[in-house]
Amino acid sequence: MIPNGLPGAFIVFEGMDGCGKTTISEMLSRLLRYDPRYRAKGAIGLSENLIVTSTAKPIEIVETKEPGKSRLWGGRIYQELPKPVGVHTMDPFGFQKWYALDSAENLETIIVPSLKLGKLVISDRFRPSMVYGAQSLKDIQRLMRMNEVIIGRHFIWPDLILIFDVPISVAAERLARKGRPIDQYERGPVLERVRRNYKLFAENYPNCYVIDAARSPEEILEEVLGLVIPVLVAKGIMVS
Numbered sequence: 530m531i532p533n534g535l536p537g538a539f540i541v542f543e544g545m546d547g548c549g550k551t552t553i554s555e556m557l558s559r560l561l562r563y564d565p566r567y568r569a570k571g572a573i574g575l576s577e578n579l580i581v582t583s584t585a586k587p588i589e590i591v592e593t594k595e596p597g598k599s600r601l602w603g604g605r606i607y608q609e610l611p612k613p614v615g616v617h618t619m620d621p622f623g624f625q626k627w628y629a630l631d632s633a634e635n636l637e638t639i640i641v642p643s644l645k646l647g648k649l650v651i652s653d654r655f656r657p658s659m660v661y662g663a664q665s666l667k668d669i670q671r672l673m674r675m676n677e678v679i680i681g682r683h684f685i686w687p688d689l690i691l692i693f694d695v696p697i698s699v700a701a702e703r704l705a706r707k708g709r710p711i712d713q714y715e716r717g718p719v720l721e722r723v724r725r726n727y728k729l730f731a732e733n734y735p736n737c738y739v740i741d742a743a744r745s746p747e748e749i750l751e752e753v754l755g756l757v758i759p760v761l762v763a764k765g766i767m768v769s
Contacts, residue, residue: 530677530686537644538764539685540757541655544693545723547700549742549749553693554592554651556750557757561588561649588766591643594653595632602631625662625672629679632656636683644685649766657690657737660726669730686736688760691753692727693742 533539542550596603606627609615617624632655643650659672677684695703697720731737738756742749761767 530673530684531682533644533685533688535641535644535685536647536764537650538760538766539640539644539650539652539687539689540760541652541657541687541690542693543654543657543690544695544727544742545700545720547703548693548695549703549746550691550693551653552746553742553749553753554653556746557753558590558592558651560750560754562590588761589646589648591639591648591650592653593635593639593650595635595655595658596628597631597635600631600634600638602627602634606631621662622668622672625659626675626679628659628662629656629676632676633680633683636680636685641683641685647764647766649761652687655687655690657692657727657730657734660730661723663726664722666726666729666733669726669733673734688736688764689756690731690734690737691756692731692737692739693749694724694727694739695742697721697724699743 542554544550596606598604598607609617609624609627612618616627635652640650640652656673656676659676660669663669663672700720728739731739740749740752758767
């Protein structure tokens with residue numbers, strides 16, 4: 530993995546389904562797009578100490594997601610997952626190679642070119658989601674080495690990884706409210722393992738922050754802004 534030395538900023542939202550990461554990433558994008566010269570008083574969830582001056586340049590935001598249905602390996606992943614028996618059930622660790630290949634394409638075609646142009650890239654999931662295929666920290670480390678080999682020179686490490694953490698009961702309730710059936714990857718024992726693995730990942734890899742996502746969207750957005758804005762200022766995307 531390579532630290533992001535490119536002009537743009539790379540921010541990742543992570544967590545199990547039902548954690549609220551997509552909702553907050555969309556709120557953040559809308560807020561930043563509304564007016565890159567905004568003042569604290571007019572911005573929802575923005576505290577008084579996070580004022581951006583009128584000299585800030587426009588923020589160009591690129592939103593991406595992993596896996597990507599329109600990409601080769603991402604499309605194959607979405608075709609495979611509904612199968613009751615398949616590669617993902619017979620060899621879940623090996624199935625993670627498909628995710629790494631999808632991520633490699635995402636990096637090469639979307640993320641890295643956008644970062645070179647100085648844009649803000651917001652990704653709904655990235656390589657931390659490999660924890661779904663792990664049983665332990667040792668597995669996570671093995672998967673990371675596999676990802677490094679498959680992705681190679683394009684493996685740019687995010688400037689900020691926000692891991693949204695909620696109790697399993699909260700995630701299940703949110704999914705139920707959306708009318709989404711609980712699949713084999715969202716049942717209690719599986720999600721408890723995934724939740725534990727996300728925390729292990731955050732403890733062992735850089736630029737990771739665990740967010741208490743059981744709070745209101747406004748409270749979460751406030752914390753997220755407090756982490757995101759210093760990254761944008763450091764990159765020169767915002768002027769403090």
